[in-house]
Amino acid sequence: MLPWLDREVLIRLKKAEVYPELSPEAEDNPLEVRKALELGLARFRLLKLAQTLDRAFNTVFYNSLPVLISGKLKESLLDTAKTPLPAPYLEEKLYQALDKLPLTASDQLAQAPEMFLAVSQSEVAGVVTVPTSGSTGPAKRIFGTSADLENTEDFYYFGMRNLVNPVLCDKVALLMSGQRPGSVGYMLTRALERWPIPISVPGFPPLGQPELTQWYEELIKYAPTCLVGVPAQVLALARHELAPELNESLRTILLSGDVAPRSLVMALEEELPGTKVFLHYGQTEFGLAGAVECRYHTGPHLREADLLLEIIDQDGKRLGPGQIGEMVITSLSREAMPLIRYKTGDLAALAVGFCPCGSVFRRIQTFGRILDRICWPDGYSLPLWKISEVLYGLPGVVGFKALSPEEPDFCLKLLVKTKNEAEPVVKNELKELLKGRKWEISFQYDLLEKGQVTGKQILYKSE
Numbered sequence: 001m002l003p004w005l006d007r008e009v010l011i012r013l014k015k016a017e018v019y020p021e022l023s024p025e026a027e028d029n030p031l032e033v034r035k036a037l038e039l040g041l042a043r044f045r046l047l048k049l050a051q052t053l054d055r056a057f058n059t060v061f062y063n064s065l066p067v068l069i070s071g072k073l074k075e076s077l078l079d080t081a082k083t084p085l086p087a088p089y090l091e092e093k094l095y096q097a098l099d100k101l102p103l104t105a106s107d108q109l110a111q112a113p114e115m116f117l118a119v120s121q122s123e124v125a126g127v128v129t130v131p132t133s134g135s136t137g138p139a140k141r142i143f144g145t146s147a148d149l150e151n152t153e154d155f156y157y158f159g160m161r162n163l164v165n166p167v168l169c170d171k172v173a174l175l176m177s178g179q180r181p182g183s184v185g186y187m188l189t190r191a192l193e194r195w196p197i198p199i200s201v202p203g204f205p206p207l208g209q210p211e212l213t214q215w216y217e218e219l220i221k222y223a224p225t226c227l228v229g230v231p232a233q234v235l236a237l238a239r240h241e242l243a244p245e246l247n248e249s250l251r252t253i254l255l256s257g258d259v260a261p262r263s264l265v266m267a268l269e270e271e272l273p274g275t276k277v278f279l280h281y282g283q284t285e286f287g288l289a290g291a292v293e294c295r296y297h298t299g300p301h302l303r304e305a306d307l308l309l310e311i312i313d314q315d316g317k318r319l320g321p322g323q324i325g326e327m328v329i330t331s332l333s334r335e336a337m338p339l340i341r342y343k344t345g346d347l348a349a350l351a352v353g354f355c356p357c358g359s360v361f362r363r364i365q366t367f368g369r370i371l372d373r374i375c376w377p378d379g380y381s382l383p384l385w386k387i388s389e390v391l392y393g394l395p396g397v398v399g400f401k402a403l404s405p406e407e408p409d410f411c412l413k414l415l416v417k418t419k420n421e422a423e424p425v426v427k428n429e430l431k432e433l434l435k436g437r438k439w440e441i442s443f444q445y446d447l448l449e450k451g452q453v454t455g456k457q458i459l460y461k462s463e
């Protein structure tokens with residue numbers, strides 16, 4: 001039997017008439033089926049990229065690109081898809097086509113989102129606004145047509161199969177915003193209605209006391225079997241005194257909205273025994289659906305029928321599996337806002353090797369924002385995720401704040417929120433990471449006060 005995401009894509013490949021005919025014997029051979037899927041997917045991606053070029057030509061931003069005006073690249077993609085060549089060759093051609101296209105910077109999108117619109121305003125069914133991270137620049141406005149929203153719903157519908165099952169009377173609680181068309185809450189609710197699986201949207205945990213306790217008690221009363229939330233916030237709930245009561249109903253957790261350090265995932269599974277943690281990666285620019293983990297937890301599988309991923313270094317050179325670089329994505333299905341080689345600003349690496357689930361979809365490991373990097377004047381620098389990895393592994397930690405080393409003393413200040421009465425011992429790894437630079441750590445125990453340090457990991461530039 002095919003892995004879950006592959007089953008969904010098989011239907012799409014057959015509909016697009018790119019899935020090769022298989023003999024009845026080959027249909028029974030998993031290796032032959034996998035090869036056929038890879039071939040069908042490679043053909044599909046060539047056709048979809050040609051379609052994206054067409055859509056991009058309808059936007060103000062891309063329509064003056066000579067490579068789109070001539071139409072030759074599109075023709076060669078369509079011709080390559082028809083050739084009787086094996087999948088690796090087709091994939092190589094696909095990436096060669098990308099080399100002919102320019103990169104798109106995220107601030108270009110933030111400054112003039114309308115320039116990326118490929119449909120009329122009347123066809124826009126959802127708009128999501130995201131603040132430009134780490135700057136005071138304009139917020140990005142991301143448009144989606146109803147087909148774009150449905151496409152994400154399809155991904156959620158299939159992606160949630162490892163987390164919930166109607167036969168087990170599962171119930172989902174979404175600890176994120178919303179009801180607005182285009183938001184995670186809206187699309188996840190609609191996807192789960194198809195099973196149907198009940199979903200409640202309590203939203204982000206409130207910051208004050210007694211609001212948090214009241215909110216938490218309501219959540220326990222609802223008895224969700226699955227939580228969907230932001231990593232650090234879910235950890236704070238797992239380290240709350242009410243956690244054992246919540247864990248009575250809980251089976252699975254989907255972490256989304258921020259990078260989840262390995263230590264945080266391990267801490268969650270330790271605090272909530274018997275609950276399995278799954279990772280999701282999604283960018284608003286691509287409909288909030290990018291990759292999701294299977295039951296083997298080897299890293300999220302990329303949604304490669306809808307996205308074309310590259311990992312590049314600072315010079316724009318494409319990197320291979322296991323190498324960390326910037327994630328660059330080309331949309332293959334977005335109607336309202338087709339994006340070509342969009343620099344996401346996120347650090348990631350393609351996972352090495354195969355997943356035991358047997359999916360044809362590759363996996364990624366993400367490491368947060370490129371700009372979240374702590375720099376000292378002597379040139380030494382450290383990505384924030386390395387600090388997160390150490391701190392979330394400490395017992396009792398529910399969040400932290402990092403203040404960038406700045407003048408006059410260039411001292412990195414870490415404020416750690418912890419529920420332990422005694423100050424946890426800072427592990428040697430932190431000392432080793434900071435290699436003799438000035439740093440200080442302080443602890444805060446008033447967890448329920450307003451201004452609780454949870455949510456997305458952020459590197460603050462000044463106090």
Ligand SMILES: [Zn+2]
Binds near residue numbers: 293295358
């Ligand atoms: Zn897998």
